[in-house]
Amino acid sequence: MSERARYSVSALSTVHGTAGVFANTNRPFTLSLIHSFAFMEITESPNVGPLPTVETARKLGVLPEEFDRIGQILGRQPNFTELSIFSVMWSEHCSYKNSIVWLKTLPRDSDRMLAKAGEENAGLVDIGDGLACSFKIESHNHPSALEPYQGAATGVGGINRDIFTMGARPIAQLNSLRFGDLNLPKTRRLLRGVVKGIGDYGNAFGIPTVGGEIYFDECYNTNPLVNAFSAGIVEVGKVAKATSYGVGNPVFIVGSATGKDGIHGATFASEDISDKSTEKLPAVQVGDPFMEKLLLEATLEIIATGHVIGIQDMGAAGIICSTSEMSAKGEHGMIIDLDKVPMRQPNMQPFEILLSESQERMLVVIEKGKEDVINQIFDKWDLNCSQIGEVTAPGPDGVGRLHFYRHGELVADVPAHDLVLGGGAPQYHREYREPAYIKEFEEFDPEDVDDVETDEIADVARHLLSHPNICSRRWVYEQYDSMVGTANRGTNAPSDAAVVRIKTPETGLSNKSIVITVDCNSRYVNANPRRGAMIAVAEAARNIVCSGGEPLAVTNNLNFGNPYVPEVYWQFVEAVQGMGEACRRFSTPVTGGNVSFYNQSSDDGPVFPTPTIGMLGLMEDPSHQMTLNFKAEGDWIYLVGPPTDDIASSEYLYSYRKVKASPAPLFDFETEWRVQEAIKTLIRNGWIKSAHDVSDGGLFVALAESAMAGNKGFQIDTVDRYRTDAFLFGESQSRVVITVSPDKLHEVEGYFNEGQTFVRLGQVTATDFVINDQTILTSAEARDLYDNSLGRIMA
Numbered sequence: 001m002s003e004r005a006r007y008s009v010s011a012l013s014t015v016h017g018t019a020g021v022f023a024n025t026n027r028p029f030t031l032s033l034i035h036s037f038a039f040m041e042i043t044e045s046p047n048v049g050p051l052p053t054v055e056t057a058r059k060l061g062v063l064p065e066e067f068d069r070i071g072q073i074l075g076r077q078p079n080f081t082e083l084s085i086f087s088v089m090w091s092e093h094c095s096y097k098n099s100i101v102w103l104k105t106l107p108r109d110s111d112r113m114l115a116k117a118g119e120e121n122a123g124l125v126d127i128g129d130g131l132a133c134s135f136k137i138e139s140h141n142h143p144s145a146l147e148p149y150q151g152a153a154t155g156v157g158g159i160n161r162d163i164f165t166m167g168a169r170p171i172a173q174l175n176s177l178r179f180g181d182l183n184l185p186k187t188r189r190l191l192r193g194v195v196k197g198i199g200d201y202g203n204a205f206g207i208p209t210v211g212g213e214i215y216f217d218e219c220y221n222t223n224p225l226v227n228a229f230s231a232g233i234v235e236v237g238k239v240a241k242a243t244s245y246g247v248g249n250p251v252f253i254v255g256s257a258t259g260k261d262g263i264h265g266a267t268f269a270s271e272d273i274s275d276k277s278t279e280k281l282p283a284v285q286v287g288d289p290f291m292e293k294l295l296l297e298a299t300l301e302i303i304a305t306g307h308v309i310g311i312q313d314m315g316a317a318g319i320i321c322s323t324s325e326m327s328a329k330g331e332h333g334m335i336i337d338l339d340k341v342p343m344r345q346p347n348m349q350p351f352e353i354l355l356s357e358s359q360e361r362m363l364v365v366i367e368k369g370k371e372d373v374i375n376q377i378f379d380k381w382d383l384n385c386s387q388i389g390e391v392t393a394p395g396p397d398g399v400g401r402l403h404f405y406r407h408g409e410l411v412a413d414v415p416a417h418d419l420v421l422g423g424g425a426p427q428y429h430r431e432y433r434e435p436a437y438i439k440e441f442e443e444f445d446p447e448d449v450d451d452v453e454t455d456e457i458a459d460v461a462r463h464l465l466s467h468p469n470i471c472s473r474r475w476v477y478e479q480y481d482s483m484v485g486t487a488n489r490g491t492n493a494p495s496d497a498a499v500v501r502i503k504t505p506e507t508g509l510s511n512k513s514i515v516i517t518v519d520c521n522s523r524y525v526n527a528n529p530r531r532g533a534m535i536a537v538a539e540a541a542r543n544i545v546c547s548g549g550e551p552l553a554v555t556n557n558l559n560f561g562n563p564y565v566p567e568v569y570w571q572f573v574e575a576v577q578g579m580g581e582a583c584r585r586f587s588t589p590v591t592g593g594n595v596s597f598y599n600q601s602s603d604d605g606p607v608f609p610t611p612t613i614g615m616l617g618l619m620e621d622p623s624h625q626m627t628l629n630f631k632a633e634g635d636w637i638y639l640v641g642p643p644t645d646d647i648a649s650s651e652y653l654y655s656y657r658k659v660k661a662s663p664a665p666l667f668d669f670e671t672e673w674r675v676q677e678a679i680k681t682l683i684r685n686g687w688i689k690s691a692h693d694v695s696d697g698g699l700f701v702a703l704a705e706s707a708m709a710g711n712k713g714f715q716i717d718t719v720d721r722y723r724t725d726a727f728l729f730g731e732s733q734s735r736v737v738i739t740v741s742p743d744k745l746h747e748v749e750g751y752f753n754e755g756q757t758f759v760r761l762g763q764v765t766a767t768d769f770v771i772n773d774q775t776i777l778t779s780a781e782a783r784d785l786y787d788n789s790l791g792r793i794m795a
Contacts, residue, residue: 051078051079051080052077052078052080052083054067056080056083057083057087060083061091062086062087070082073418073424074413074414079411080351081349081404081411081412082414084354084355085320085324085351085354085412085414085419086419088316088317088320088321088355089317089320089419089420090419090426091317092595092597092598093317094316094321094425095420095421095426096595097425097426098430098564098569098597099558099572099595100422101427101428102572103118103576103595105576105577106576106579106583106589106590107580107583107584107589107590108591109589110552110553110587110589111126112125112126112127112552113126113553113591114126114239115239115591117589117590117591117592118421118592119242119329120166120241120242120592121136121163121165121166121312122135122136122162122163122166122168122555122591123136123553123555123591123592123616124166124234124239124591125552125553125591126236127512127514127618129504129512130235130236131233131234131236131502131504131512132168132233132234132235132236132239133168133232133233133616134163134168134232134233134239135163135231135232135516135553135555135591135614135616136162136163136555136592137174137176137229137555137556137557137594137614138155138227138228138557138593138594139225139559139594140152140155140226140228141224141225141226141227141559141596141599143155144190144194145190145222145223148189148191148192148193148224149196149197150286150287151193151197151226152193152194152196152197152198152226152228153198153200153289154287155198155226155227155228156173156175156197156201156202156205156228157201157205157287157292158228158313159173159229159230160173160205160207160230160296161292161295161313161315161360161362162313162315163230163231163232164232164296164299164300165242165299165311165312165313166232166239166240167234167240167300167303167304168232168233169232169234170231170296171207171208171233171485171503172207172209172210172230172231172487172488172498172500172514172516173202173208173209173210173228173230173231174209174210174211174212174228174229174516174517174614175209175213175226175228175229175518176212176213176214176225176229176518176557176612177191177194177212177215177224177225177227178215178216178217178220178224178225178559179191179194179214179216179224180217180218180221180222180224181217181218181221182468182793184221187221188793192794194224194226195479196479198479198480199480199481200289201287201289202289202480202481203289203480204290204293205289205293206293206484206485207230208480208481208482208483208484208488209477209480209482210482210488210490210498211497211498211516211517211518212229212473212477213518213520214468215469215521215522216468216469217608218604219526219604219605219608220604220607220608221604222601222603222604223599223600223601223604223607225559225596225599225607225612227557227559227612229516229518229555229614231514231516231616233502233503233514238303238304240303240308240310240311241310241311241329242311242312242325242326242329243309243310243329243330243365244310244323244327244334244391245309245330245332245365245391246365246391247391247392248368248390248391249309249368249390249391250366250368250371250389250391251334251336251363251364251365251388252364252366252374252385252386253314253340253341253342253361253362253363253364253385254295254361254362254364254374254378254383254384254385255291255295255360255361255362255383256358256359256360256384257344257358258319258341258342258344258348258356258358259343259356259358260356261357263352263356286358286359288359288360291360291383292359294381294382294383295360295362295381297381298377298383299311301377301381302364302366302373302377302378305370305373305377307366307367307370307374308365309330309365309366309367309391310329310330310364310365311362311365312325312326312362312363313361313362314362315357317355318358318361319336319356319363320355320419322362322363323336323363323402323416324414324416324419324420325416325420326363326365327391327402328417328419328420328422330400331394331398331399331400332391332392332393332394333391333392333393333395333399333400333416334389334392334402334403334416335390335392335402336402336404337388337405338350338354338388338404338406338411339405339406339407340386340388340389341353341388342386344358350404350406350411350412353406354404354412371387399415399416399418400417401413401414430563430566431566432566432567432570432573433570434567434570435567435571438527441527441661441662441663442663444661444662446726449657449725451723451725452728452729454724454772457724457728457771458776460652460656461700461704461769461776461777462777462785463656464697464701464729465704465782465785465789466785466789467651467655468789468790468793469696470651470696470697471785471786471789471790472786472787472788472789473790474787474788474790487500487501487502487503488501489501489513489625494629494709495546495547495548495625495626495627495628496517496542496544496628496691496692497515497516497517497543497544497549498515498516499547499548499619499625500513500516501622502514511622512618513619513622513625514549514616514618514619515544515547515548515549515617516544516614516615516616517540517544517614517615517617518540518612518613518614519536519539519540519543519612519615520536520611520612520613521536521695522607522608522609522610523654524536524664525571525609525611525664526571527648527649527663527664528663529570529571529572529574529575529578530574530577530578530581531578531663532575532578532609532664533574533576533582533611534578534581534582534669535665535733536579536582536611536612537579537582537583537586537588537613537615538582538669538672539613539693539733540554540613540614540615541586541588541617542676542679542693542734542736543615543693544615544617545617545676545679545680546679546691546693547619547626547691548619548624548626548683549618549624550619550620550680551587551615551617552588552615552616552618553588553589553590553591553615553616554588554589554590554591554614554615554616555590555591555592555615556579556590556593556613556614557593557596557611557612557614558575558576558594558595558612559596559599559607559611560572560575560595560596560597560599560606560609560610561597561605561606561609562598562606568600568606568609571609572609575611579613585669588615593614626688626690626691627690628690628691628692628705628706629706629709629710629712630690630706630707630710630712630714631689631690631710631712631739631764632689632741632764633712633763633766634741634742634764635689635741635763635764636739636740636741636742636760636762636763636764637703637716637737637738637739637760637761637762637764638737638738638739638740638748638752638760638761639694639699639735639737639758639761640735640738640756640757640758641694641735641758642732642734643719643726643727643735644666644722644732645723645726646665646726646731646732647662647723647725647731648662648665648666648731649662649664649665649731650665650697650698650729650730651696651697651698651729651731652697652698652725665730665731665732666732666733667733667734671733671757672733672734674756675734675735675736675756678751678752678756679691681751682738682751685747687740687747687748687751688739688740688744689738689741690737690738690739691736691737691738692705692706692736692737692738693735693736693737694735694736694737695731696731697729698728698729698730698731699727699728699730699735700728700771702737703716703737703761703769704777704782704786705786706737706739707764707782708779708782708783708786711779712765712767713764713770714763714764714765714769714770715763715765715770715771715773716761716762716770717762718772719759728771767779769782
């Protein structure tokens with residue numbers, strides 16, 4: 001069939017005498033003619049040649065029952081353009097059709113929430129003094145698997161657009177990355193491409209990358225995970241909305257021209273990676289950070305005029321996504337002339353224009369009569385700014401319809417409400433069941449693993465400090481600009497979370513800082529999805545608390561395999577329930593985020609379930625900032641929280657002992673809560689000099705990192721009643737290493753004696769790592785292993 005579909009409308013030619021009045025793309029709108037187009041009686045289905053079949057729908061990712069439902073919605077069979085519209089809007093990537101029923105169970109409210117979860121471009125949280133923080137995390141996994149540089153770069157660009165379309169200026173970026181076996185050339189190629197893509201785009205755009213995380217495991221060999229986080233600041237009351245209303249208000253497309261890159265990118269992201277995925281390389285977008293910088297300034301300027309009705313980034317599914325979501329939210333319709341869309345390539349078909357995911361574009365609805373304002377601003381910034389349509393009234397049924405024209409012909413007529421999440425998009429309860437391996441993991445007995453001998457401690461220490469999951473990411477972060485914008489407070493003050501000072505519009509810098517982190521140990525989640533997700537939330541909160549902040553809210557990026565596999569869907573359900581329970585306990589509502597299914601391949605199976613937590617915290621007073629580095633010789637080192645005999649799912653057990661099957665580490669909410677409250681009290685009272693949570697690699701790695709960050713050493717003793725490997729290398733939760741100067745011992749131990757579990761470990765020294773009077777590593781050897789191991793592998 002011809003991909004260029006059209007209506008046969010005798011009414012059109014009778015009234016206007018022509019069906020080609022929009023063929024000249026330079027011609028101004030004739031609004032009365034547009035109105036006639038929008039409300040004319042349709043006499044036939046818009047198509048040329050045979051209509052698409054169920055098999056066509058299947059190839060576009062539309063299920064047979066969904067194809068039938070589309071016909072019921074339209075009251076007729078869809079043409080190819082309309083079927084393409086539904087295929088992307090009802091894809092998992094856009095509609096969350098296999099996840100929304102569980103996402104609705106997450107806590108979504110607090111006194112600080114200024115936007116309903118998932119209803120705006122990003123989450124919005126009140127941080128006081130008339131300011132709000134907009135923040136969000138999203139994935140770009142499939143594109144990065146095919147073309148790592150552009151996949152990662154456009155992921156950074158897209159998440160930043162979500163922030164500044166709300167009127168917020170981005171001030172900080174984080175990323176959470178997962179790759180396969182680093183010994184494989186393919187993995188090193190993917191890592192190089194992704195890191196360079198993130199660095200090149202973020203550095204050119206001018207927003208600092210202030211932190212992140214990277215993990216490696218064979219399960220990610222085919223399907224890496226690239227999750228990008230961004231945060232920005234906006235004045236309360238000056239937030240732009242992703243909506244559309246007001247009959248006759250003009251609709252503009254601004255920014256880059258539209259090309260054929262990214263077409264069906266949302267559909268591509270809603271299927272498994274396979275050996276045929278490279279055939280879909282055009283589904284990967286191409287980014288331009290310099291264009292994005294211009295678009296940022298122009299967008300914030302037009303929002304500041306107060307004339308913007310609504311604005312939305314054209315991310316997944318491009319024009320059709322923005323027009324449908326904004327119209328559905330505003331309960332209006334639109335009429336759009338696709339000839340008016342600036343295009344990079346000639347002869348683009350209607351479905352290509354609608355579905356293109358070309359980057360650096362926005363859809364803007366502005367007050368009627370203010371067209372000159374938006375034109376002048378975008379002309380000043382030398383950006384495309386084209387009126388492509390206008391807002392129309394809802395029909396008698398209260399539903400707004402979208403009418404798309406090409407060369408004067410109506411090529412698609414679809415109801416906005418039925419396309420979108422929360423509207424008519426399908427929602428499914430999928431079958432799920434516990435995987436057989438879970439029982440095997442739970443049967444793990446630590447007594448089957450030999451404890452480390454005294455002369456073996458050094459070998460384990462070297463293994464962990466040089467392991468890609470633990471060693472310094474210097475090779476990565478040196479490619480990122482972390483200081484642009486001059487607000488990063490962690491450049492010379494390392495802490496568990498990034499601390500970024502807020503700049504107010506009127507007075508410049510304020511005393512407040514946002515404290516942000518991304519966290520998830522997917523090995524824990526794989527071992528026990530519910531507990532692993534709880535731990536991810538708890539660790540994010542612990543990192544913020546150890547840095548001097550107060551946790552406020554969460555955004556999440558839920559990376560899982562194919563939802564139609566019952567065992568995978570069970571992982572998802574369990575993780576969401578665990579996350580919800582943890583967020584309720586920590587009073588950190590979920591502001592929104594992203595679900596990324598289909599992260600699996602026929603060769604490697606599904607990736608570990610990876611529900612990445614992006615958490616926002618607030619530091620009201622800069623004197624509360626706490627760093628992890630040891631400060632002075634003679635300071636006392638304490639472990640706050642309970643030591644245990646737990647070695648389950650630790651890096652030590654997994655990669656040194658080669659035991660893959662074990663449960664998630666021990667975790668108890670009440671213990672975690674008490675530890676975090678204790679750390680807050682110690683910091684607020686000025687009683688401690690450093691704080692660093694115990695996580696990957698256990699107590700030894702926490703001590704080593706604090707020592708190396710302060711160019712110091714340490715001398716500690718283990719506790720005889722615990723296994724040595726569990727005490728030093730186990731990863732049981734709710735533990736923090738702190739240091740205390742001798743003159744504060746009385747206050748700290750007096751506070752601890754009120755019921756907080758603690759162990760005095762030893763003291764900070766000038767150099768070297770000493771355990772039980774034995775030098776395990778010299779400072780020089782430890783630093784070389786930690787700082788240079790990743791670089792050596794990549795070289």
